[in-house]
Amino acid sequence: MDIFKRLKPFFWPYKKYLFTSLAFLLVVVAITVVYPIVLQLTIDEVVLMERYSLIPYIAGGFFLIMIVKSISAFIHQYTGDLFGVTAVYKIREALYDKLQVLSFKYYDNARTGDLMARQTTDVNGVRNFISSGISDLVEITMLILFSLGVMFYYSIPLALITMASIPFLAVVVFQFDRRVHPAFRGVRRSFGRLNTRVQENVSGMDTVKSLSKEDFEISRFSDSNEDYRQHYLFTSRIWSRYFPVMELIGNICVVLLLAFGGALVANGDLSLGALVAFFSLVWYIMDPLVDLGFVINTYSQAKASGERILEILDAKEDVIDQEDAVDIPITGHVTFRDVTLTYTQNDERALKQINFDAPPGTIIGLMGATGSGKTSITQLIPRFYEPEQGEVLIDGRPVIDYQLRALRQQIGFVLQESFLFSTTIRENIRYGDPSISEEQIIDAAKRAQAHDFISQMPNGYDTMLGERGMGLSGGQKQRIAIARAICINPAILVLDDATSAVDMDTEFKIQKALKEVMKGRTTFIIAHRIASVKHADAILVLENGEIVERGTHKTLVHNQGPYERIYNIQYQDREQVLETST
Numbered sequence: 001m002d003i004f005k006r007l008k009p010f011f012w013p014y015k016k017y018l019f020t021s022l023a024f025l026l027v028v029v030a031i032t033v034v035y036p037i038v039l040q041l042t043i044d045e046v047v048l049m050e051r052y053s054l055i056p057y058i059a060g061g062f063f064l065i066m067i068v069k070s071i072s073a074f075i076h077q078y079t080g081d082l083f084g085v086t087a088v089y090k091i092r093e094a095l096y097d098k099l100q101v102l103s104f105k106y107y108d109n110a111r112t113g114d115l116m117a118r119q120t121t122d123v124n125g126v127r128n129f130i131s132s133g134i135s136d137l138v139e140i141t142m143l144i145l146f147s148l149g150v151m152f153y154y155s156i157p158l159a160l161i162t163m164a165s166i167p168f169l170a171v172v173v174f175q176f177d178r179r180v181h182p183a184f185r186g187v188r189r190s191f192g193r194l195n196t197r198v199q200e201n202v203s204g205m206d207t208v209k210s211l212s213k214e215d216f217e218i219s220r221f222s223d224s225n226e227d228y229r230q231h232y233l234f235t236s237r238i239w240s241r242y243f244p245v246m247e248l249i250g251n252i253c254v255v256l257l258l259a260f261g262g263a264l265v266a267n268g269d270l271s272l273g274a275l276v277a278f279f280s281l282v283w284y285i286m287d288p289l290v291d292l293g294f295v296i297n298t299y300s301q302a303k304a305s306g307e308r309i310l311e312i313l314d315a316k317e318d319v320i321d322q323e324d325a326v327d328i329p330i331t332g333h334v335t336f337r338d339v340t341l342t343y344t345q346n347d348e349r350a351l352k353q354i355n356f357d358a359p360p361g362t363i364i365g366l367m368g369a370t371g372s373g374k375t376s377i378t379q380l381i382p383r384f385y386e387p388e389q390g391e392v393l394i395d396g397r398p399v400i401d402y403q404l405r406a407l408r409q410q411i412g413f414v415l416q417e418s419f420l421f422s423t424t425i426r427e428n429i430r431y432g433d434p435s436i437s438e439e440q441i442i443d444a445a446k447r448a449q450a451h452d453f454i455s456q457m458p459n460g461y462d463t464m465l466g467e468r469g470m471g472l473s474g475g476q477k478q479r480i481a482i483a484r485a486i487c488i489n490p491a492i493l494v495l496d497d498a499t500s501a502v503d504m505d506t507e508f509k510i511q512k513a514l515k516e517v518m519k520g521r522t523t524f525i526i527a528h529r530i531a532s533v534k535h536a537d538a539i540l541v542l543e544n545g546e547i548v549e550r551g552t553h554k555t556l557v558h559n560q561g562p563y564e565r566i567y568n569i570q571y572q573d574r575e576q577v578l579e580t581s582t
């Protein structure tokens with residue numbers, strides 16, 4: 001129950017629904033047990049005594065009781081569901097909130113499909129148990145106790161025979177639980193993997209298709225699907241092995257009752273009505289005990305799901321606000337002092353002894369081979385990751401002194417593949433600050449060189465985009481991302497390979513847009529092309545996480561270092577092309 005104790009804060013505030021549900025359940029159970037008593041009275045006092053005139057009264061009374069039972073069952077069911085649904089609403093919300101604050105480090109190792117399975121199927125698993133499992137458990141206990149009470153009232157020996165079978169059933173049920181719980185954990189994990197497969201396939205569909213890997217993907221999915229099927233079949237096999245044993249024990253008990261109870265009736269020690277009532281009552285004990293298997297099943301699923309939910313809720317938040325963190329505007333003065341960064345313990349350092357100073361409004365170009373650490377530098381500024389050693393300062397204060405939200409709201413990112421949400425272009429542009437006016441949105445789009453193509457679309461700013469900004473070209477997506485960055489009016493701007501995926505003409509347009517955007521902001525331009533960083537105030541050239549060269553284009557181009565080498569490889573012809581187009 002430890003898992004449910006941990007989840008208690010989510011459902012306990014709604015205990016009034018649970019208690020209302022249980023109170024009405026009590027009425028339902030009490031009336032259920034009254035049924036065999038009515039049967040006994042009808043046989044013994046009416047049929048055997050031939051007092052048939054009482055039948056309409058008994059029937060009328062029975063009808064009224066059943067109406068009360070139906071109403072109680074309705075209230076019990078409804079409030080039980082209300083309890084479960086409200087509780088999981090809170091759990092789902094807490095999970096989502098947590099996913100928003102977990103660091104990049106967490107997401108580096110997380111799989112989207114699996115996270116989605118936890119947020120949906122696992123949350124439902126918990127709901128099943130707290131909606132109906134708890135009351136089923138109470139119902140089972142009450143039915144058994146009430147029924148045993150009535151049984152003992154009718155005949156102590158027969159009641160003892162019934163009780164004798166309970167330990168056998170209990171052992172089977174216990175064994176069942178021990179096996180079924182790990183099996184359900186396996187089912188949940190397998191479902192998470194299946195989800196991941198589907199999600200990755202849909203997200204990476206262009207890669208799949210361009211490499212003609214459809215068959216490979218189908219076979220990979222089949223493997224995961226088969227794995228899920230096998231896991232489920234395994235739990236079914238457990239079920240099918242234990243369920244008949246439980247039934248058998250119940251039936252043996254009935255046979256014994258028939259033999260022994262029949263003898264008692266024949267000897268006149270028990271009324272016929274009481275024996276008939278016994279046959280109903282015995283199933284009020286056996287059925288709930290077998291149902292206990294179902295409840296344990298729901299409980300096991302919920303426990304496995306609860307574990308997976310708690311794994312997220314308990315995940316460490318690596319990057320959080322300090323207690324006295326400040327929320328102040330920044331001018332964009334960025335300083336790195338002896339910064340080193342290691343992503344995972346056993347990895348080589350991604351950054352080594354990085355030192356630089358970028359006064360407000362300057363443009364810093366970051367060059368270097370892939371994997372040399374350019375992106376890593378920019379990810380330390382908004383605290384996406386924390387340095388292992390050294391300090392990152394903004395306006396002379398360590399970045400950890402700032403409130404994360406305040407800090408990140410003042411840093412704009414335009415990435416190589418900026419993510420666009422499946423909503424309108426307008427919503428995408430104002431995503432960072434929904435309060436901005438229509439004029440500001442259009443102004444941002446104009447400055448990002450996006451207004452013209454947006455206006456030419458039939459629905460203009462109301463055009464709906466597909467999940468990944470489908471229906472737009474790479475350059476168009478990029479310009480919307482730039483407009484989005486402009487809207488938050490950041491003091492620091494990071495352009496990470498922002499123009500690498502577009503043709504020369506679009507690159508020219510984007511460069512023009514960016515020039516406009518960079519004014520008055522400290523800008524970090526990560527680029528492989530010298531054209532993109534040529535006008536920077538300082539260019540840092542990285543190799544294996546170290547700055548190996550720094551200076552302006554003018555100085556570096558004759559420095560006989562890596563920059564000059566890159567220049568020689570790519571720039572001489574290009575410069576002429578670009579110059580003729582400006």
Ligand SMILES: Nc1ncnc2c1ncn2[C@@H]1O[C@H](COP(=O)(O)OP(=O)(O)OP(=O)(O)O)[C@@H](O)[C@H]1O
Pocket residue numbers: 108343344347350368369370371372373374375376377
């Ligand atoms: N999230 C991460 N987890 C582990 N290692 C990482 C992570 N991000 C980057 N690295 C590693 O850190 C090193 C620097 O990567 P980084 O992305 O900063 O390089 P880059 O110069 O920006 O490369 P590119 O030009 O290809 O974008 C690489 O060796 C990379 O494998």
